[in-house]
Every structure is written in structure tokens, then in C-alpha cells.
Amino acid sequence: MLIGLIGKANVGKSTFFSASTDNIVNIANYPFTTVKPNLGVCHVRINCVCTEFGVKDNPVHSICIDGIRFIPVQIIDVAGLVPGAHEGKGLGNKFLDDARQADALIHVIDISGSTDSEGRPVTPGTGDPLEDIRFVEEEFDLWLVSIIKRDMDNIKDLDSSGHNTVQVLKKRLSGLGVTEAALDKVLNKLNLQNKKFKSWTEQEIFDFCQMIRRDVKPVVIAANKADISTTQNNLGELTEKYANVIPCASELEMLLRKAVKNGFIHYLPGDNSFEIKENTQLSDKQKQALEIVSNFIKKHGSTGVQEIINLACFNLLEKIVVFPVEDDSKLSDKKGNILPEAYLLNKESTAKDLAHAIHEELGKGFLFAIDVRTKRRLGADHILKNNDVIKIVSATSRK
Ligand SMILES: Nc1nc2c(ncn2[C@@H]2O[C@H](COP(=O)(O)OP(=O)(O)OP(=O)(O)O)[C@@H](O)[C@H]2O)c(=O)[nH]1
Ligand SMILES: [Mg+2]
Known part of the structure; x- marks a missing residue:
């Protein structure tokens, strides 16, 4: 993050x-x-x-x-x-x-x-200061406009050769973390879903960039x-x-x-x-x-x-904190460090997501997790809550 x-x-x-x-x-x-x-x-x-x-x-x-x-x-x-x-x-x-x-x-x-x-x-x-906010945001939006318009002719060509506008824009904006879902949402809101990029007006391009910025950069x-x-x-x-x-x-x-x-x-x-x-x-x-x-x-x-x-x-990115432990009775890792880590995870993360965040191997070998407070077994898709203390049991950790 x-x-x-x-x-x-x-x-x-x-x-x-x-x-x-x-x-x-x-x-x-x-x-x-x-x-x-x-x-x-x-x-x-x-x-x-x-x-x-x-x-x-x-x-x-x-x-x-x-x-x-x-x-x-x-x-x-x-x-x-x-x-x-x-x-x-x-x-x-x-x-x-x-x-x-x-x-x-x-x-x-x-x-x-x-x-x-x-x-x-x-x-x-x-x-x-209010004018300052306005101009900083506008500079950001105009920069996005310039990215989209760069090699504009290429986009137009892709458009006319039948490529989907969404795919073209997605590629262009990928460095900004713009997902296809976010693109779809914005295009829908602006009624641009089925309009070929080459026929977008200047205002439509600007509105699109402003909305994308608001969506991906809270x-x-x-x-x-x-x-x-x-x-x-x-x-x-x-x-x-x-x-x-x-x-x-x-x-x-x-x-x-x-x-x-x-x-x-x-x-x-x-x-x-x-x-x-x-x-x-x-x-x-x-x-x-x-x-x-x-x-x-x-x-x-x-x-x-x-x-x-x-x-x-916590408000803009809606992260939650999860405390993984290896020994659920001592709340420690293998070395005896008590509550050694606190992970910031996306809301709606699952027990398996936590395992992956700790280590790819732990994620791959995931068997189940244990909620340390309740001692309940949790499956891979179990959605974690803020402040959960979790033990991951995986094929790799059992070796
Ligand atoms: N009174 C007051 N002055 C501050 C505060 N924060 C920063 N300043 C002063 O504002 C001036 C600019 O601070 P910087 O942190 O260099 O500003 P900046 O936004 O990084 O500036 P650039 O890198 O040039 O864009 C300095 O003289 C700071 O001492 C604050 O909270 N109160
Ligand atoms: Mg500075």
C-alpha cells in the first residue's frame, strides 16, 4: 500500500x-x-x-x-x-x-x-486554498487526458479495426491501477459504453478522465x-x-x-x-x-x-488489520515472538488471501485456518474481520 x-x-x-x-x-x-x-x-x-x-x-x-x-x-x-x-x-x-x-x-x-x-x-x-484544490485536480485530469490522447491515431485505428474501446483504454491506463470493472462503471455512468473512442467529444474525454481519477485515486x-x-x-x-x-x-x-x-x-x-x-x-x-x-x-x-x-x-482504502500467528496457544510465531505481525488487508479478504499475503507457498498449500478467539476452523473462502487473530494451517506448514 x-x-x-x-x-x-x-x-x-x-x-x-x-x-x-x-x-x-x-x-x-x-x-x-x-x-x-x-x-x-x-x-x-x-x-x-x-x-x-x-x-x-x-x-x-x-x-x-x-x-x-x-x-x-x-x-x-x-x-x-x-x-x-x-x-x-x-x-x-x-x-x-x-x-x-x-x-x-x-x-x-x-x-x-x-x-x-x-x-x-x-x-x-x-x-x-479552494482554487488551489480545483487547479491541482484539474492538472491531474488534464494529465490523464494527455495520456489518453497520446497516439490518438493508434486508438482510432484500433477502434476502426474493431477493437473494443474498453480494451484499448484499459491498456493505456493500466499503469494507474484502473481495472476493467472500474472502466466499465465509468463508461456506463457517462453513457460511453458503446461509443467508439474516435467520436468522443473533448468534454466527454475530460469527464471520463475526471471520473477515473476520482475512482482510482481517493x-x-x-x-x-x-x-x-x-x-x-x-x-x-x-x-x-x-x-x-x-x-x-x-x-x-x-x-x-x-x-x-x-x-x-x-x-x-x-x-x-x-x-x-x-x-x-x-x-x-x-x-x-x-x-x-x-x-x-x-x-x-x-x-x-x-x-x-x-x-x-481505513476510510478511503477500507483496509482491515489481521494478526496471523503460528502457535495459537502462545499467540506467537515459531521464534516465540508474540503477535509478531499485523497485516493490512483489503476488506472482504478471505482466510486464503491472508495465507497468500504471508507467503505464496502458504497460500498454495492452504488447508484451513483457525480463528484464535473462538477456536473455530475456517475454510479458504471465510471472510476475515478487522482485528481477527488467525492461525493458517497449510500442507507446507505441516511438513
Ligand atoms: N505555520 C506552518 N508552516 C508550515 C507548516 N507546514 C509547513 N510549513 C512551512 O511551509 C513552507 C513549505 O514547506 P514544505 O514542506 O517545503 O512545502 P512543500 O509543499 O514540500 O513545497 P514544494 O516541495 O516546494 O512543493 C516551509 O517554510 C514550512 O516551514 C505548518 O503546519 N504550519
Ligand atoms: Mg517538497
């Missing part, structure tokens, strides 16, 4: 990226810690089942602190967009190449209005820089017009994570408060900075960063 950070230039994408990937504990043994400069690992936060089972766990590829489990998810910081990006303005095409890979998008905006459409600093309150809006006082002017209108808007202050989250690393405070990403440790000597400047964060959290419930990542994973 990959989350992409998109948005206009200078809105705080890299700050959000740094804040969410700057981990408060060492996670250097992860398989994908070494990544490209703009590709990192953030975490979703859940209440761990270790509390319910009354065990002290020791996860291998995730982190559990005081019953809160943090599960890794990849995140990519995409180059900032400026109007005209689809024609190559700014770092246009680089943006779109990166964004193409993401399963869900976090659209970071400057809710305080302190940047103009090209990202240049302006007096807070004069920038227009978005949460990170209303960043919400610590600046001009935020209030824009937030009401924004939440009226868009779903999934969360005010956030990436810079404040970064400050908290630094304070944790320096041993100044108790705080877990996503907490609705933090506590300054006893006997901590803070300078006046540090005290002031923490006071600002504290006031922000009191007003908004959190810095917003963790909430946004969780929303992308």
Missing part, C-alpha cells in the same frame, strides 16, 4: 512527509527503510489486540507501545504542482509519474492562504498550516464543499516528534495531548513552542497528521 502526498508548491508536503516518517523509535530493521529520498515509511495507528488478550507482545515489522500498534505504510512525497504542470511546467511530469503509483492521495493544501497559486509566500489570508484533504490564524476564514467553506477534510499542522507534529526524541515529552503520534517529563529543563523558546502545540491540540483534537494517514488507510 502506497500513499501519495500531492499538492501545490510550498504548502507543506515535505514537512508532512518528514513529520510522518520521522519515527519516535528505531525501526531500522524494516525491509524497506532504505528508500529513495522521497519515499518513506509512515505508520497507521490502531488499538492492539495485545490488551484484549492480556499479553506483552513483541512485533517484528510493526511497533507496539502501551497497547497502541503502529503498522508501516509507504508514503511518497510528490513534487509540487503549479498551474500548467500537465504541459510540463514546473516539475510537472515528475509529479504525475510519482502520483501514478499511489493507492490513495493526501492532498496537502495551505488552509491559511499564505501562498499564491505558484506557491510564493503572500500575506496570510490572501491565498485561495483523496483526503490535509488542511495544513492550520496553526495560522487566517485558517478559520477558509475551513468552513472547504468542509462544506469537500468530504474528508482534516485540519493539520505538520510543523507542530514535527516539533513533537523531535521533543520525544530529545526525551522532553511523553507523546505518541495521534495522541490528543502530551506530557512534559518531570525534571525536564526547557528554554523559554521551547516552552513557548510546546505551548503553541498544546493549544492547537486542545482546539483540534490532535495535530491531524496521524488522523489523516489513518483516514487514508
